[in-house]
Amino acid sequence: MPRPTRPTRLPRPPLQQPPRPYPRPHLLPHPDARTTVPAVTADSLVLADFAPRRRTSRPEGRPRRDPNPYRCNPYRRLFTIPGTRAFTLGNLVARLPMGMFSVSAVIMIAGARGSYALAGAVTATGLAATAVVAPWTARLVDRHGQARIAVPATAVAALGSLALVLCVRYGTPDWTLFAAYAATATTPNTGGMSRARWAHLLKGDPVRLHTANSFEQAADELCFMLGPVLAAFLCGALFPEAGTLVGVALLLTGVLTFAAQRSTEPPARGRTSTATRSPVRAPGMPPLLAGFLATGAVFGSMEVMTIAYADAQGHRAAAGIVLGLQAAGSCAAGLLYGALKPSGPAGRRHPWTLAAMALLMWLPLLAASLTGSLVVLAGALLVAGMATAPAMVTGMTLVQHRTPEGRLNEGMTLAVTGLLGGIACGAAAGGWAVEHVSATAGYGVPVAAAATALLISITATTGRRAPASAPTPDPAHTQAPDPAQAQPQPQAQAQAEAEAEAEAQR
Numbered sequence: 151m152p153r154p155t156r157p158t159r160l161p162r163p164p165l166q167q168p169p170r171p172y173p174r175p176h177l178l179p180h181p182d183a184r185t186t187v188p189a190v191t192a193d194s195l196v197l198a199d200f201a202p203r204r205r206t207s208r209p210e211g212r213p214r215r216d217p218n219p220y221r222c223n224p225y226r227r228l229f230t231i232p233g234t235r236a237f238t239l240g241n242l243v244a245r246l247p248m249g250m251f252s253v254s255a256v257i258m259i260a261g262a263r264g265s266y267a268l269a270g271a272v273t274a275t276g277l278a279a280t281a282v283v284a285p286w287t288a289r290l291v292d293r294h295g296q297a298r299i300a301v302p303a304t305a306v307a308a309l310g311s312l313a314l315v316l317c318v319r320y321g322t323p324d325w326t327l328f329a330a331y332a333a334t335a336t337t338p339n340t341g342g343m344s345r346a347r348w349a350h351l352l353k354g355d356p357v358r359l360h361t362a363n364s365f366e367q368a369a370d371e372l373c374f375m376l377g378p379v380l381a382a383f384l385c386g387a388l389f390p391e392a393g394t395l396v397g398v399a400l401l402l403t404g405v406l407t408f409a410a411q412r413s414t415e416p417p418a419r420g421r422t423s424t425a426t427r428s429p430v431r432a433p434g435m436p437p438l439l440a441g442f443l444a445t446g447a448v449f450g451s452m453e454v455m456t457i458a459y460a461d462a463q464g465h466r467a468a469a470g471i472v473l474g475l476q477a478a479g480s481c482a483a484g485l486l487y488g489a490l491k492p493s494g495p496a497g498r499r500h501p502w503t504l505a506a507m508a509l510l511m512w513l514p515l516l517a518a519s520l521t522g523s524l525v526v527l528a529g530a531l532l533v534a535g536m537a538t539a540p541a542m543v544t545g546m547t548l549v550q551h552r553t554p555e556g557r558l559n560e561g562m563t564l565a566v567t568g569l570l571g572g573i574a575c576g577a578a579a580g581g582w583a584v585e586h587v588s589a590t591a592g593y594g595v596p597v598a599a600a601a602t603a604l605l606i607s608i609t610a611t612t613g614r615r616a617p618a619s620a621p622t623p624d625p626a627h628t629q630a631p632d633p634a635q636a637q638p639q640p641q642a643q644a645q646a647e648a649e650a651e652a653e654a655q656r
Contacts, residue, residue, distance in 0.1 A: 224361045224489050231351055237411040241344040242369060244304075244404025247397035248340075249377020252276075254393030255314065255331065257385040262318045268327070275328050277574060279335035281567045287338055288563035295418035296346075296559075297409040300338040304405040307337040308398045315391045337401070340408065341370055342562030349550050349558060350416040357491055360547065364488020367543045368481045375477035379470065416558070429561040434497075434552045437610035439568045441504070442545060444603035446572020447579065448511065448538070451595040452476070454580035455514075456531065458589040463524050472528045479535030487540045496547040501607045503544050507537040508600035515593040522590075541603075572599075 229235050252273050259269035291299045310333025317326045348362035381393035429435055453473060460469035493499075510533060517523070517530035546565065553561030576599060583592035 224358070225365060225485075228358060228361055228365065231414075233411050233414040234351070237344065237347060237408050237414050240404050240407030240409075240411070241340050242373070242404070244340045244401055244408055245369065245373045246377055246380070246404075247401045248337075249374040250381035250393055250397040250400075251311065251334065253378045253381040254385055254391075254397060257382070258315070258318050258390040258394060259327065261390045262321075263324075268324060272327050272331050274574070276331040276334055277570060279332040280337070281571060283335040284337075284339060284563045284567055285560055287336060288342065288559040289557070291338065291343065291559045292419055292557050296338075296343050296415050297412065298418075300340075300343065300405055301409050303336040303338050304401060307334045308402055310334040310336075311394050311398050315394055319391065338405070339559070339563045339566055340405065341366060342559050342566060343408070345546065345550070345562055346416055346558045347414050351414060359550075360543070361488040363546050363550075364484050364539070364543045367539050367546070368484035368488070370542075371477045371481040371484060371539065375474050375481070379474070382470075419557075429553045429557055429564055432552050432554055432561075434548070434610065435561070435564075437606050438545065438548055438552065439564060441603045441606045441610075442565050442568035443572040443575070444599050444606060445507075445538075445541065445545070446569035446574075447576030447599035448507070448572075448596045448603070449569070450573035450576025450578075451580035451583075451592070451599060452514070452531075452576075453573075454577050454584065455589060455592045455595065456527075458580075458584045458592065459518060459527065460524060462589045463522075465524055468524065472524065472531060475528050476531040476535035479532040480539040483536035484539030484543060487543060496544050496551065497611065500541075500544045500548060501604065501611055503537070503541040504600070504604040504607050507541045508597070508604045510534045510537040511597045511600045515590075515597055518590045518593050 229238070255273055255276075256269040259265075259272060263269075287299065287303055310330050313330035313333065314327060316322075317330050345363065345366050348359060348366070352359040352362060381397070384392040384396055430439070456472055456476075457469045460472060513530040513534050514527060517526045521527075546562070549561050549565045550558065576595065579595050580592055583595055
């Protein structure tokens with residue numbers, strides 16, 4: 151019996167998979183890559199896609215989460231404002247000669263006439279002329295704009311410096327030296343104009359304004375540290391007039407570059423119909439300017455005392471390096487202070503910064519009297535210099551707050567004038583202490599000057615808080631004024647006469 155044949159097994163049709171949306175071709179690294187892995191469960195087929203995902207768009211209405219703006223470098227954020235790098239570069243070039251002119255004039259006049267007394271008298275005359283002319287120049291800058299006043303004023307100052315070089319070169323009478331150097335008093339306060347631009351650009355942003363003021367103070371310290379060194383090198387390596395000539399070239403170049411940046415310039419106020427209160431008579435400004443005078447005495451006396459102490463130790467040539475360390479400490483502290491977020495208003499921080507300065511000014515006195523070592527004194531000056539920049543930054547911030555609107559350049563220039571006057575007074579007091587006491591004991595002069603600045607600030611702060619503590623009337627128990635009583639007296643009298651006349655006619 152033949153065996154039954156087995157039916158031929160037909161091939162099983164392929165599994166019909168559902169259309170797969172994955173992998174998406176525009177997300178695959180290669181067009182033919184397979185990034186899906188199938189998996190079969192009891193009742194379903196799962197496809198796992200390992201293709202890279204595209205970031206989904208942020209839902210509308212949800213704000214983008216920005217990082218903390220103060221977590222990054224604050225100085226980098228500061229110079230992201232358009233135009234700030236250009237005017238800062240020009241201002242630094244124009245500010246460097248400020249520390250060159252006096253040193254160059256002394257070397258040039260003393261080398262040609264053989265008299266340091268004549269050289270000192272000429273530079274003192276220029277300082278006195280600057281104290282008189284600088285506020286007037288700053289007032290014109292506020293009224294007519296920085297570019298319109300700064301450029302011609304700089305040209306006049308440059309002509310005065312060139313006239314001084316010619317007078318010294320050709321041996322003219324001594325009075326011509328005084329007249330020529332007095333003409334340099336029209337040099338605009340480039341540091342004040344730069345601070346005025348920052349105050350205009352950063353209005354309503356006190357944190358970044360604090361950083362800008364700290365940067366400007368560090369730039370001041372850097373320029374006054376490098377300026378004398380550069381002037382002494384040029385006058386010694388080339389010829390005595392080289393320091394003045396290079397300073398004039400730098401001043402003209404820097405001011406022209408600074409004035410060309412018109413987009414960041416504060417608007418000119420022009421002549422106003424109503425008289426604006428002078429910055430000297432603004433509330434809180436007189437004690438603040440007196441504090442700048444005392445702070446300047448710290449700088450002037452410290453410079454004279456350090457030169458005298460180094461000379462007494464037999465290392466007079468090292469005095470410039472020691473003073474440079476003090477300026478370097480102040481520059482570093484200014485940059486660090488600007489990187490920190492300020493806590494509390496500037497009026498509350500100002501006495502604390504002055505207290506730190508008054509405390510650290512004891513270090514040079516102790517180092518000079520206890521050790522007698524110039525190296526230890528240099529370290530003490532480095533630490534003591536770190537307290538001057540925070541005090542100056544906070545003081546300049548208060549000047550910006552208390553100066554009437556439209557006269558900011560004048561207020562800044564008055565503060566700088568107070569500093570210059572204090573430097574002159576401190577240098578005179580330090581010289582008297584060296585002649586009549588000793589170079590070591592003379593370090594008590596900057597201690598006394600710093601304590602005076604602290605006392606002025608504390609007294610002014612107490613005086614400003616006293617009226618604020620007076621009790622104020624409760625609005626709920628305050629009676630509203632009678633409209634009839636609130637009328638002006640002539641109008642009320644005329645109304646009463648009209649009512650009396652109408653009554654008589656009836």
